[in-house]
Amino acid sequence: MKSLTAFGHEKIELVESTAPQAGSDLVLVAPILTGVCGTDLEIIHSKIDPAYVIYPTVIGHEWCGRIEELGDNVSGLSVGDRVVVEGIIPCESCFECISGNSNRCTTYDEIGFTRPGAAAELICVPARLVHKIADSVSNESAALVEPTAVVTQGILKAAPKPGAKVLIIGDGTIALIAGRLIRNWKPSSVDMLGLKAGQSALAEQAGINRFLTSQPEDKYDLIIEAAGSSERISGALRMLVRGGKLLLLGFTGSDVNTPISIDDVVNGDLSILASFGYSRSAWKATVDLLYSGELDLTFLVTHKFALADFAEAVSALESAPAPRGKIAFAIGQ
Numbered sequence: 001m002k003s004l005t006a007f008g009h010e011k012i013e014l015v016e017s018t019a020p021q022a023g024s025d026l027v028l029v030a031p032i033l034t035g036v037c038g039t040d041l042e043i044i045h046s047k048i049d050p051a052y053v054i055y056p057t058v059i060g061h062e063w064c065g066r067i068e069e070l071g072d073n074v075s076g077l078s079v080g081d082r083v084v085v086e087g088i089i090p091c092e093s094c095f096e097c098i099s100g101n102s103n104r105c106t107t108y109d110e111i112g113f114t115r116p117g118a119a120a121e122l123i124c125v126p127a128r129l130v131h132k133i134a135d136s137v138s139n140e141s142a143a144l145v146e147p148t149a150v151v152t153q154g155i156l157k158a159a160p161k162p163g164a165k166v167l168i169i170g171d172g173t174i175a176l177i178a179g180r181l182i183r184n185w186k187p188s189s190v191d192m193l194g195l196k197a198g199q200s201a202l203a204e205q206a207g208i209n210r211f212l213t214s215q216p217e218d219k220y221d222l223i224i225e226a227a228g229s230s231e232r233i234s235g236a237l238r239m240l241v242r243g244g245k246l247l248l249l250g251f252t253g254s255d256v257n258t259p260i261s262i263d264d265v266v267n268g269d270l271s272i273l274a275s276f277g278y279s280r281s282a283w284k285a286t287v288d289l290l291y292s293g294e295l296d297l298t299f300l301v302t303h304k305f306a307l308a309d310f311a312e313a314v315s316a317l318e319s320a321p322a323p324r325g326k327i328a329f330a331i332g333q
């Protein structure tokens with residue numbers, strides 16, 4: 001089988017290898033649609049914190065697929081089921097997992113980072129992390145469960161009150177998902193501070209009230225930083241009401257610092273929150289939302305490539321002009 005393997009320091013190749021087999025408690029899945037994101041670029045360019053990746057690695061942590069083979073001891077699943085699979089593999093026995101914070105499992109292990117990902121023709125995964133997807137959910141929405149679960153985790157932590165005035169900083173996939181998802185918390189308005197005017201049509205589809213490309217005068221109850229822009233983090237603090245919250249979801253790349261005015265934070269009674277990955281419950285909440293039909297993210301997948309065209313996909317990820325949503329590999333059916 002073929003798999004898109006990153007070796008670090010820009011080297012990425014489509015590697016031919018023997019297909020994995022579904023062992024005990026495992027399921028063999030054929031990926032259908034596998035998205036790529038800025039974190040994959042960080043893996044390719046060796047810019048990711050080295051604690052979170054083992055090279056060489058098959059990339060691909062945002063995906064959906066179809067079950068090809070069931071290992072021993074697997075129940076409740078069938079060959080042919082369309083599924084999504086939690087990417088963070090929790091140990092289920094450390095104090096973080098037991099207290100429901102499996103995103104902070106003390107043994108970090110994640111599909112597409114420390115074990116092979118889904119930019120491949122086949123992938124073997126633990127059966128306990130597999131979720132069936134309703135027929136009504138598109139492959140595009142299903143492939144976006146992973147980044148959506150990341151956003152769910154962050155919003156649950158920020159716990160916005162109904163009627164909150166919200167600003168999203170950034171206009172990439174995480175920002176657009178955040179803009180769409182925050183609607184479920186009944187905000188009074190959601191503005192987006194983007195970089196590219198060409199993203200405004202996607203922002204409109206996500207339900208954003210105002211798409212801005214320059215800093216507004218308004219004050220907000222909640223600002224979600226989803227651009228990974230260190231300069232904008234400092235500016236965001238000055239756009240919060242007293243008691244306001246800043247939620248950091250964007251990755252700036254490792255070793256990036258930004259100055260903040262401590263006085264602004266203390267006098268403003270502000271909260272700066274950040275969030276890593278997703279817990280098992282945030283993942284389940286996301287899958288349930290898709291199942292209910294309340295969330296459809298099909299519009300967000302704007303570019304599809306064959307695995308063999310990975311060089312074009314990487315260059316689109318780096319510099320495709322707007323409008324640009326999720327870039328994905330269409331692998332199987």
Ligand SMILES: [Zn+2]
Nearest residue numbers: 037039062147
């Ligand atoms: Zn990602």
Ligand SMILES: [Zn+2]
Nearest residue numbers: 091094097105
């Ligand atoms: Zn654990």
